[in-house]
Amino acid sequence: MERVPILKIGDILLVSIQLDMSDQTAVQLQEDLAERIVATGCHGVIIDITALDIVDSFVGRMLSTIASISKVLDAETVVVGMRPAVAITLVELGLSLNGIRTALNVERGMELVAAARGDESDDQYDDDADAETARP
Amino acid sequence: MERVPILKIGDILLVSIQLDMSDQTAVQLQEDLAERIVATGCHGVIIDITALDIVDSFVGRMLSTIASISKVLDAETVVVGMRPAVAITLVELGLSLNGIRTALNVERGMELVAAARGDESDDQYDDDADAETARP
Numbered sequence: 001m002e003r004v005p006i007l008k009i010g011d012i013l014l015v016s017i018q019l020d021m022s023d024q025t026a027v028q029l030q031e032d033l034a035e036r037i038v039a040t041g042c043h044g045v046i047i048d049i050t051a052l053d054i055v056d057s058f059v060g061r062m063l064s065t066i067a068s069i070s071k072v073l074d075a076e077t078v079v080v081g082m083r084p085a086v087a088i089t090l091v092e093l094g095l096s097l098n099g100i101r102t103a104l105n106v107e108r109g110m111e112l113v114a115a116a117r118g119d120e121s122d123d124q125y126d127d128d129a130d131a132e133t134a135r136p
Numbered sequence: 137m138e139r140v141p142i143l144k145i146g147d148i149l150l151v152s153i154q155l156d157m158s159d160q161t162a163v164q165l166q167e168d169l170a171e172r173i174v175a176t177g178c179h180g181v182i183i184d185i186t187a188l189d190i191v192d193s194f195v196g197r198m199l200s201t202i203a204s205i206s207k208v209l210d211a212e213t214v215v216v217g218m219r220p221a222v223a224i225t226l227v228e229l230g231l232s233l234n235g236i237r238t239a240l241n242v243e244r245g246m247e248l249v250a251a252a253r254g255d256e257s258d259d260q261y262d263d264d265a266d267a268e269t270a271r272p
Contacts, residue, residue: 018140
């Protein structure tokens with residue numbers, strides 16, 4: 001069975017999908033990713049789909065599932081490298097990638113993950129600030 | 137024809153090989169990589185072969201060719217993610233990966249590229265130092 005490799009780069013897990021996904025490969029990828037997120041404590045998952053000519057409902061659902069699993073494990077998911085034709089087909093098919101952030105390329109995806117983590121720290125900071133101003 | 141995606145991360149181009157390479161795919165990858173190195177000015181090429189069960193003489197030669205092309209274009213090539221079984225087979229087949237550096241994973245590969253670039257700057261610095269001491 002084919003297995004999609006998961007690459008760790010800093011705080012991010014990178015997955016480059018190049019094969020047509022079978023049911024088994026998709027389930028295996030979800031399990032592998034969940035395990036790696038827990039093992040590494042990474043806070044970002046970037047899925048590169050540059051190589052995909054078509055994103056059908058099966059792949060769309062797989063991406064949504066991965067995003068949901070990652071979310072539960074405190075990691076952001078960003079899908080990068082979507083081709084213009086794929087985006088058009090997605091809209092024409094009426095498929096919405098629920099809960100999935102997208103970015104043009106891996107670097108922007110990394111920035112998005114960093115920004116999302118930064119926002120969370122900012123929120124925390126804001127809460128503190130509010131608490132302080134509320135004190136007197 | 138399948139095309140292997142090339143991902144740019146900072147100063148590095150990352151290629152994850154997951155398919156069995158045909159002649160055409162290999163040539164296409166070499167051309168694409170050369171173009172991307174020139175277009176981006178990247179100084180490192182990291183090739184991930186985690187997904188490969190076998191590295192035969194064809195793939196070995198392709199990796200060597202990529203390393204040579206990159207070298208000419210002033211970029212270091214590091215092959216990462218080689219499985220233990222693949223390493224054993226390589227040695228048993230008597231294949232040597234000429235001019236190819238290897239690292240355990242992408243992160244260490246990046247460190248290796250950074251170190252190689254650092255060494256070069258150091259060399260330059262040493263030359264300057266020698267020149268200075270030679271002056272009087």
